[in-house]
Amino acid sequence: MTSGDGSAPALSTLETEASEVLGANGDSVTSEMTGLAETMQSAPWETAKAHTYEPSALLEASPPSSGMAAAPAPAAASATPAPSSKRPVYQPKFTPSDLAAALDVVRQLDPPGVGCRDLRECLLSQLRYHQHQLALHKNSEKNGNGTAQVLEDAVAIVDQHLRALQNKQHKEIAKTISRPVEAVQQALDYIRTLDPRPGLRYNKVQARLIEPDVAFVKHGDEWLVLMNDEDLPQLRLNPAYKRLITREGNDKNTRDYVKERYKSAIQLIKNIEQRKQTITKVCYSIVMRQGDFLEQGIDYLKPMMIKEVAEEIGVHPSTVSRAVANKYVHTPQGVFELRYFFSESVQGPEGGNTSLLILKRRVKKLIDEEDTSRPLTDEQITRILQSQGIQVTRRTVAKYREDMRIPSTHQRRVRK
Secondary structure: OOOOOOOOOOHHHHHHHHHHHEEEOOOOOOOOHHHHHHHHHHHHHHHHHHHOOOHHHHHHHOOOOOOOOOOOOOHHHHOOOOOOOOOOOOOOOOOHHHHHHHHHHHHOOOOOOOOOOOHHHHHHHHHHHHHHHHHHOOOOOOOHHHHHHHHHHHHHHHHHOHHHHHOOOHHHHHHHOOOOHHHHHHHHHHHOOOOOOHHHHHOOOOOOOOOOOEEEEEEOOEEEEEEOOOOOOOEEEOHHHHHHHHOOOOOHHHHHHHHHHHHHHHHHHHHHHHHHHHHHHHHHHHHHHOHHHHHHOHHHOOOEOHHHHHHHHOOOHHHHHHHHOOOEEEEOOEEEEHHHHOEOEOOOOOOOOOEHHHHHHHHHHHHHOOOOOOOOOHHHHHHHHHHOOOOOOHHHHHHHHHHOOOOOHHHHOOOO
């Protein structure tokens, strides 16, 4: 069956019909194609509706085929006014003072701290709310005077010295507000109880449940790769469509159309199986290279590049990249994304086999274990790593520290 100009059905329509070729678990997903002719008659207009962005232009480019009733174009399509060159300008009916008053009302809503423009305003709003609550219940507060002083100090620090507080300049703050360092520390402890994102409690994101696609399991002395595909249906071709190819009553166009879709279905099944085999090969390559990681933990992760694995299994690197995308693996060390195992190595004669992830972990560990009164500089960290056989530069250490959002030496120093 053809359209008025003798052309085959639209390509997008054929692709839409391709999903009907497959059945799941051996069951037919569609009925017998006794109404195939009616389906193909309506397909051109259905394709037009699916791809129509400017109906009037489509009708000009694709006139209705002879022998088929043309569906009426939507009324809005032929009467769409030309877009105006000037957009209407919104004229506010309130003054800046009205807006400020409205914001003050919003800031009185629960939770305290909403409607603020920055962190300073947010923390000040919460502190002043606490001051107001303390004043209302001062008679029942056993240590009301002490708490009031802490709140007063906290307000002064947040209002004028938030940057100095971030840099841990406690002595300078104490000198500026004429309070002892101990009082500044008490105010800091109180500030830490505040919520910098008060609205986030009402916008909690549900924890994502991850079901691993593959598992690394040790059987004796050998590591096995087990695909988690038990819940996936086994695709097979519906034999009803195969019979349509040889049925004498169908015209040539119908048989050619079904034959083309049948070949597409076969290719789809082959592609799925090939992708599965690629994932399996990549996983076995990971197991061979990361045996120490699987046995002893994350500190033994080795550098591994996608290009190396692609050359090993004989495919293009982009094929490996697509195969491992959004795939997770269950290991004795936990559940990891397959991409986690691919990381660069640190350049150098001795550090060439050190994974970038391991280097970052060592930098973080050194900083976590440092004396906060005398924090390590980037140069000191570099020398420590070089003494461990990892050849890195100070600039590299600084870059990785910033990537992990670890403050500088000056910002980490706690003055006692």
